[in-house]
Amino acid sequence: MKDEEDLAKVQRHEKHIRSWQKKKPAKLRAAFTHFSEELREEVEVKRPNEINAKTGRRRFDEGLLKLWKKADAEDKALYRKKYARCPDPSVAVYKQDVYYGSVSEKTRKLIDDYARRKPAHKETIADIMRVKTIKALASPGEPVGLIAAQSIGEPSTQMTLNTFHFAGRGEMNVTLGIPRLREILMLASSNIKTPSMDIPIKPGQQNQAEKLRINLNAVTLANLLECKCISLPPCVLYLMTTPLCSCAHQHQFSSGTGAIL
Numbered sequence: 001m002k003d004e005e006d007l008a009k010v011q012r013h014e015k016h017i018r019s020w021q022k023k024k025p026a027k028l029r030a031a032f033t034h035f036s037e038e039l040r041e042e043v044e045v046k047r048p049n050e051i052n053a054k055t056g057r058r059r060f061d062e063g064l065l066k067l068w069k070k071a072d073a074e075d076k077a078l079y080r081k082k083y084a085r086c087p088d089p090s091v092a093v094y095k096q097d098v099y100y101g102s103v104s105e106k107t108r109k110l111i112d113d114y115a116r117r118k119p120a121h122k123e124t125i126a127d128i129m130r131v132k133t134i135k136a137l138a139s140p141g142e143p144v145g146l147i148a149a150q151s152i153g154e155p156s157t158q159m160t161l162n163t164f165h166f167a168g169r170g171e172m173n174v175t176l177g178i179p180r181l182r183e184i185l186m187l188a189s190s191n192i193k194t195p196s197m198d199i200p201i202k203p204g205q206q207n208q209a210e211k212l213r214i215n216l217n218a219v220t221l222a223n224l225l226e227c228k229c230i231s232l233p234p235c236v237l238y239l240m241t242t243p244l245c246s247c248a249h250q251h252q253f254s255s256g257t258g259a260i261l
Contacts, residue, residue, distance in 0.1 A: 002127065007101040010090050014108065017087050024086070031079035035071070036064045043067060096137055103133050 048060035055062065068076075087093075094102040103111075111129050115122035138144050201209045 002130075003100045006094070006099040010094050010099055010101040013087065013090050013093055017089070020084070020086055029083065030085070031076070031083045032068055034083050035068055035079050039067060040064065096133060097139075100134070101130050103130060107133060 043060060043063040045059045045063045048058060048063075050059050051057070052059060052062060057065075089105055090102045090108075091104055096102045107129060111122075111126050114125050118125075199209075
């Protein structure tokens with residue numbers, strides 16, 4: 001997916017934008033506006049404030065326009081270069097689905113802000129954001145409205161299913177509408193019945209993934225004891241335990257029996 005040639009084109013364009021932003025004047029005006037301010041004394045017309053009924057402009061403004069049209073191409077180019085407008089954003093010049101690295105100005109600002117805080121991870125986070133941007137794009141003609149509606153419509157079926165069980169029971173209160181939707185989407189139980197997650201692993205990272213799995217396993221005392229015996233002599237309580245051999249659970253728990261006990 002990553003294309004160094006496309007990325008170089010986009011980066012050159014973004015560098016051009018940043019260069020313009022550093023040199024931009026206090027007032028952003030077009031080349032013709034500055035031209036008319038500097039050469040307005042050279043315009044000589046009769047009745048300068050009279051409005052031309054055909055164009056809707058003053059005679060004086062039409063004189064300035066004629067002066068600009070008669071100016072040399074070199075003079076016009078000099079004005080346009082000196083008072084150039086800001087270049088278009090990279091997404092307007094390079095299509096996001098064709099050129100790798102073409103992201104919006106807001107996404108670029110997020111990448112730059114993160115790079116200033118953690119410069120060591122600049123390239124990594126930049127590549128991740130570029131790939132995520134491409135994956136988030138919708139093809140022309142794709143029914144994004146239906147896709148968005150499905151994300152709400154599928155959970156909202158829970159609002160109707162519960163009503164069937166209480167048909168004819170006026171005293172039963174069932175949460176419906178937006179409150180029920182909020183309950184489904186935002187107020188999920190903290191104790192999940194199926195606490196599982198599928199995590200893709202990069203090639204060559206199996207050993208690190210196995211260590212992480214072992215570190216995340218919950219350990220109880222019953223998992224580490226082979227047997228326990230409680231005796232009750234007069235006025236004294238004895239608890240005798242026999243720990244399991246470490247080899248019996250080393251593939252399940254990161255800490256040994258001695259460290260835990």
